[in-house]
Amino acid sequence: MKVPQAGAVAAVIVLALTTSGCGSDDEAKGTLSVGIKFDQPGIGLRETGGIFSGFDVDVAKYVGKELGYKPDQIEFKQVYSNDRELLLQYNEVQFVAASYSINEKRKEKVDFAGPYFVAHQDLLVRSSDNTIAKAEDLNNKRLCSVTGSTSAENIKKGLAPKASVLELPGYSECLVALEDNLVDAMTTDNSILAGYAAHKGNEGKFKLTGQSMSTENYGIGVKKGNKELQTKINAALKKMVADGSWEAAVKKNFGADYKYEPAPAITTGS
Structure with missing residues (x-):
């Protein structure tokens, strides 16, 4: 059996060290898992071919970059409204950016x-x-909303008690019902509605009425007690606003006609 020369052995050892614990910072970083919605055009959408688009996607990518991750190191995982807290608690994702309204509960x-x-x-x-x-x-008209949402009930109880409400599993189904004249309107956050209206194939078919029946402050959720990550994300969000990337993402994802408010001041984690 031929014995390998010492130089060759040394080269193999160096190569093994390079590709293991002594790798680059990017390799050591590993993967950043982020929870987003997969079914909300303009917010978070998984398109054909596995491409992700939407405002929350752009925000997550910007934050990931500021945390030291390259685009191919960010892994998007689907979250639903009722499982966002669980995914954070069990470390399935490091943070959630999914039209996640901040409230005390x-x-x-x-x-x-x-x-x-x-x-x-x-x-x-x-x-x-x-x-x-x-x-x-x-x-006396027909309103569509998603099953379990309080949006339609808010209208029916306080503003239009004679409205009839159709509840469907998702906003996409409501949009089809609206297009097919099965309902007269659908309701949820204006950001979600604007995303559907601006989505390819829907241009010119729908319009927002410009109501402000509630105020929803979207936040990025992190595991309870992770103040270090919370602080770093807040710094990334401030930078995104300051360098113009935030406004560019709003205009790109919600359409030119969308009337948006300026970026809010950071109020959490301070």
């Missing part, structure tokens, strides 16, 4: 960075409809 279970966006409950109607300009106009 949620703050008992997770910590938030931000807020980084302000949304309001609004109505989406067909572009040809001139009969619905405000929530009160929904009396």
